[in-house]
Amino acid sequence: MQSGYVTTPFGRRPMTLALVRRQLATAEIRPGKTADKWKIFRDASEARELLGLQDRSLAVLDALLSFYPENELRQEAQLIVFPSNAQLALRAHGIAGATLRRHLGLLVDAGLIVRKDSANGKRYARKDKAGDIETAFGFDISPLLSRAEELAMLAQQVVSDRLAFRRMKENLTICRRDVRKLISAAMEEGAPGDWNTVEETYVGILARLPRAPTKDEVGAALDEMELLRGEIINILERQENEKNRSTNAAQNERHIQNSKSESTRELEPSSEKELGAMQGNDHAAPRVPIRNFPLGMVLRACPDVVMYGPSGKIDGWRDLMSAAVVVRSMLGISPSAYQEACEVMGAENAAVAVACILERAGHINSPGGYLRDLTRRAERGEFSLGPALMALLRGQSANDRSVG
Template sequence: MAFTQVSTSTAGARQRDRHENCTPPDIWAVFRALRDARCVFGLKPGHIQTLQALISFLRPGQGDTVFASNFEICRRVGGIDERTLRRHIDRFIDLGMIERHDSPNRKRYRVSSRDGRVVSFGLSLSPLLKRAGDFLDAAAELEETRRDQVFLRKQILVGLAHIDTIEPGSAVSENARRMMRRKLAVDEYRCLLDQVTNHLGQMSTVVDVKITTKLPANDGQTVRHLSKSEKEKKESERVESDLLPSVPTLTAICREATAFAPAGLRTWDDIERHAQNLAPMMGIQPGTFNEASKRVGSRRTATAIFILLQLGTRVRNYAAYFHSITLGKRADSFRPSAILATLSVSTSVPV
């Protein structure tokens, strides 16, 4: 039977050890990279388990050749049959990750002479180590792709939550959620995000059309209408002011929102501008923010943004909760002062 023999010659035993001990300390990092990127190289979980067992037989100072018998390897893998082991090893050999150096009797061992020459027969993992860069690059690329998928998926879910609060049972929402039951590619997620974003834009246009008021028939009605509207606006602002905290109290309690401010927040105009900048970062569409400002007042809307950000992870969906307390069923029962009083306990700020 034909066999391949690998020999290594050095000037002495110490030089032999330095040459033979070529197993790098990060061989397990190489293994983990290949494990994570196994689909790129056409490997299955069983192949990875076999490779893990092979690496576990390597010992410091003994090089990168595995001398264990098939029986011992099968035991360490978990009791697989020898036929499966041979199939796995052949797969690694075909991929250029392992080299088989057979002895005449198919035994695996290493012999050395007193002048430092070494002959090794076994399963060499040297090709695996030489291709470490390929595995590490593939694993890094897969991780970047995974992060992009997670980011796009979160953006889509935020948009869908906004659609569901305004248009329950939307066909766009149902179709998108049906598609996301399976794992999508990055391009598929981007296409789906475009669909959701476009639908949100159309919904904002519809809302703007609905709030357009009809002009009265004559100038007299116009004057009376404007006078009445001005009185209602002043009354609304007075009531709103009674229910809201002072600017110093709001900024002292809602430290999360204050931390993002590029400059000091001293007036309600500062608060409102900062809240308008924070809203998109929280997944709240500009159209929804503007509609809320018209419905419940700009100060109350800004206060809601500050409170939501301070609540943090206690709110699962910022966009849905914001819509609920400003435009939805909970708008009338939303009391900023009560929530701020509760938050002030954890922040040790008197209201």
């Protein structure tokens, strides 16, 4: 293989530093390296979008590889093919000349081939006395051998992303079905709640999805739909708990009325301390746990908190809770207010609440008082983090669209 120097294109085609870098990389192929040319072609086909190629570009690359006589590309071999445009067009399924030249340029720009032009721009080979090719001018396909491993990794990435995208769409379909049927059941059975507003939120999430959504758009819709599903389940759970409390209270009252035959002494508390405990238990309402949300969703809704994590990143819930302590101090939230939030909401959800407050810090006069108010509302079962995260996610999506 001829290498070790940089060649410039013929005619008006410009030389770029990117072309220099590609040719130098080609000259550094590991000695003895080999690869199957059709395996490389399949990897390049799989990764065509990442490489900026079109289907016609792949047809031209396929035609070029067909002019190389062996299936295996070898580092020590002559890796230059020199077909005429007419021959190339024929093997590329009759592609027009102008289209052929454009896609050859795309293959060069993608770094899959390199032009090695002769003095007059013609493509040909010069052979020695033994009939072996001594010098060739045309298209150097050695970059394919040089980038074989890279192209394989790109192909794997595309396959993995495609699988993740398909699963994401399946999860959105399932979540969408759950939300739709839960709303319908609540409406048909007369469950208390503003179900019209919930339904409007559901319709709004779907309305923002374009006809052919990207992975990011499907991910944002899935996040919002999962939040909405969590909120609906929270509402129904609270109603069920209230119903159970009412039923238990009625049963206790009947039990007391039916226990008149028992000794009054047996029903009296043995001490004033026990009396206080019983009275306290009589008035204490069981607390409905606030749901935890996926960490990735929280970080998409509250990206500002990431810089306060250990080493400026957040890889898990422990990192988020550590960041929340730093943010709590920075915002002037007292340790007692944060401790109370942890006791009522749970440590993870308290950290999420602080992250939400940080995201809206410019609109909150007293972060400490705001957190205490959220804690009191959560204790009464009147607050959930779902709507706050959903609103922040919508804001982030709107910002991304305006920047794009």
